[in-house]
Amino acid sequence: MLQPFSNIIKSQKFLQNISLSIFIKPKKHFSIKIEKKNEKENPKKLKEFDLVVIGGGSGGLAASQEAAKFGAKVALLDFVETTPHGSNWGIGGTCVNVGCIPKKLFHFSSQIKELMDFSESYGWNFDKSSLKMDWKTLVGNVQDHIHSLNWGYKTKLRDKNISYFNALGKFKTNHIIELNKRNYEKEEIYGDKIIIATGGKPRYPSISGSKFCITSDDLFSLKKPPGKTLIIGASYIALETAGFLKSFGYDTTVMVRSQILRKFDQQIANLIQKNMEKKGIKFMINTTVKNIEKQKENYEVTFCEHDLKHQKLENFETVISAIGRDPRTFGLNLEKIGVSMNKKGKIIHENEQTNIKNIYAIGDVLETDYELTPVAIMQGKLLAQRLFSNLKTKMDYSLIPTTVFTPLEYGFVGLSEEDAIKKYKQENIEVYHSFITPLEFTVPHVGENETYLKVICNKLENEKIIGIHYLGPNAGEIIQGFAVAIKIGLTKNQLTSSVGIHPTCAENFTTLDITKRSGENPKKTGC
Numbered sequence: 057m058l059q060p061f062s063n064i065i066k067s068q069k070f071l072q073n074i075s076l077s078i079f080i081k082p083k084k085h086f087s088i089k090i091e092k093k094n095e096k097e098n099p100k101k102l103k104e105f106d107l108v109v110i111g112g113g114s115g116g117l118a119a120s121q122e123a124a125k126f127g128a129k130v131a132l133l134d135f136v137e138t139t140p141h142g143s144n145w146g147i148g149g150t151c152v153n154v155g156c157i158p159k160k161l162f163h164f165s166s167q168i169k170e171l172m173d174f175s176e177s178y179g180w181n182f183d184k185s186s187l188k189m190d191w192k193t194l195v196g197n198v199q200d201h202i203h204s205l206n207w208g209y210k211t212k213l214r215d216k217n218i219s220y221f222n223a224l225g226k227f228k229t230n231h232i233i234e235l236n237k238r239n240y241e242k243e244e245i246y247g248d249k250i251i252i253a254t255g256g257k258p259r260y261p262s263i264s265g266s267k268f269c270i271t272s273d274d275l276f277s278l279k280k281p282p283g284k285t286l287i288i289g290a291s292y293i294a295l296e297t298a299g300f301l302k303s304f305g306y307d308t309t310v311m312v313r314s315q316i317l318r319k320f321d322q323q324i325a326n327l328i329q330k331n332m333e334k335k336g337i338k339f340m341i342n343t344t345v346k347n348i349e350k351q352k353e354n355y356e357v358t359f360c361e362h363d364l365k366h367q368k369l370e371n372f373e374t375v376i377s378a379i380g381r382d383p384r385t386f387g388l389n390l391e392k393i394g395v396s397m398n399k400k401g402k403i404i405h406e407n408e409q410t411n412i413k414n415i416y417a418i419g420d421v422l423e424t425d426y427e428l429t430p431v432a433i434m435q436g437k438l439l440a441q442r443l444f445s446n447l448k449t450k451m452d453y454s455l456i457p458t459t460v461f462t463p464l465e466y467g468f469v470g471l472s473e474e475d476a477i478k479k480y481k482q483e484n485i486e487v488y489h490s491f492i493t494p495l496e497f498t499v500p501h502v503g504e505n506e507t508y509l510k511v512i513c514n515k516l517e518n519e520k521i522i523g524i525h526y527l528g529p530n531a532g533e534i535i536q537g538f539a540v541a542i543k544i545g546l547t548k549n550q551l552t553s554s555v556g557i558h559p560t561c562a563e564n565f566t567t568l569d570i571t572k573r574s575g576e577n578p579k580k581t582g583c
């Protein structure tokens with residue numbers, strides 16, 4: 057519906073120097089702000105865009121499409137640099153190519169294996185000894201799906217009249233972007249507004265032999281099965297990866313320099329570790345890697361436990377670095393144009409605007425507490441609306457839900473118990489909790505009382521829920537709904553006066569009545 061308007065705008069040069077408002081329906085007011093341009097800024101008469109987005113990942117795609125929806129003339133650049141191990145991929149960024157999407161599919165494959173492990177008790181009879189992970193098939197099919205997504209994004213951009221450049225961008229001035237294209241050609245374009253959405257890159261340990269580590273950028277397209285694997289790191293990526301690799305049958309060790317999921321609720325982190333150990337995943341706690349050497353068939357890893365002086369050695373076929381990610385701000389010339397960054401290279405912002413007037417940033421590149429796809433998408437969408445329409449909603453960084461896709465998934469929103477105590481004091485919070493056994497686990501007698509629910513309430517505010525935690529099957533699906541309720545101020549009383557859905561795990565939230573303070577046994581028996 058907006059298309060004809062934007063075409064008119066494009067075809068009528070004189071409109072480019074004025075501010076334009078378009079009324080489409082009586083109630084909807086769309087406005088395209090094209091500010092008076094300083095002619096000196098584009099003396100070479102470069103191709104001009106209302107918006108140039110650098111980076112075609114979760115945030116960049118969302119921002120560019122939203123801006124185009126409001127009639128802006130948009131250019132989107134995306135360029136993937138080949139990893140040291142030769143991996144490369146298409147448009148869509150980390151989430152689509154080397155993050156959320158392949159990770160969730162590998163995780164699902166591991167869940168299929170888990171179901172097969174206890175399928176006999178549900179009447180399925182098959183020869184378990186022939187069960188084997190065909191790595192090549194898994195990688196091939198997941199990559200096929202990713203390629204279809206890459207194709208879909210390109211088609212969408214074309215349909216929305218967004219100019220897509222497969223080019224590495226860097227700033228020449230605060231309005232001019234130099235494009236270095238895949239075919240080594242160069243071009244410069246002019247952007248009235250620029251959004252930096254270049255995401256992050258996996259970090260490698262600063263040790264000799266770190267070049268032998270692969271990362272999540274390589275894992276999901278690895279040509280041969282990883283075999284015996286060491287994963288360095290103890291947060292989202294390390295634990296999720298350990299979960300699926302072990303279930304595929306590979307010997308898996310996680311090297312933890314401090315504690316697992318250090319920034320998360322520690323009671324639940326401990327439960328996750330116990331559950332993973334039960335599945336045969338090994339943990340080296342308080343241990344750091346010192347050196348990696350290539351041997352004929354594998355890698356010799358030297359490591360050191362903190363309380364012991366002497367070093368130890370062990371050989372692994374694959375070493376994965378999962379020690380966090382660095383913002384992809386290098387090489388953009390940000391220092392030259394004066395964009396402020398913190399010590400880690402993350403862009404400092406106020407409502408996603410940098411210290412330079414026409415330059416914005418979204419996603420993992422931004423200084424926030426979150427590196428999550430829905431956060432990047434929401435930032436991009438709202439920013440584009442604020443820039444190109446009269447909608448003015450700002451990004452709300454409170455109560456952002458998340459899920460760690462460990463074998464027993466962990467989803468939560470709000471505060472951990474530790475943070476709740478720190479913020480409100482022990483006496484002002486009430487913690488309700490319960491261990492349950494999902495009905496599906498009762499027939500094969502697995503996972504008895506391993507699923508855990510915890511609700512943290514603020515007693516000073518009528519037991520308003522300030523944290524909700526769930527460790528168990530389908531955590532992401534369950535927590536998503538509660539995240540909405542908590543955002544609009546759910547109290548414990550409202551939660552427990554809601555009718556449950558039977559028989560589910562989530563219904564147990566509506567019947568929570570044991571407080572930690574009471575010391576009562578939170579393990580549930582019976583239906």
Ligand code: FAD
Nearest residue numbers: 111113114115135149150151155225255419420427428429
């Ligand atoms: P990205 O998606 O990284 O996109 C940035 C794009 O810009 C890339 O394509 C990059 O190549 C390109 N680029 C960089 N520099 C330039 C340049 N100079 N010129 C042109 N292009 C450039 N989040 C979740 O919410 N749920 C999950 O389950 C989840 N799982 C994950 C699993 C893994 C293994 C990883 C690594 C991440 C996961 N994440 C998950 C995080 C999520 O992927 C990121 O938060 C999200 O992709 C960030 O989006 P972005 O737009 O900021 O950057």
Ligand code: NDP
Nearest residue numbers: 289290291292293294313314318378379380427459460461
């Ligand atoms: P994180 O930044 O979450 O955690 C880094 C981990 O590596 C910590 O355990 C940290 O230990 C450890 N570490 C850091 N430096 C070293 C070092 N030099 N040697 C040994 N260990 C080290 O990183 P991830 O790589 O797991 O994930 C990156 C981001 O991607 C996450 O922040 C998350 O937002 C996103 N993501 C989201 C997922 C989801 O939503 N399900 C899944 C995967 C990724 P310590 O605690 O001691 O500092």
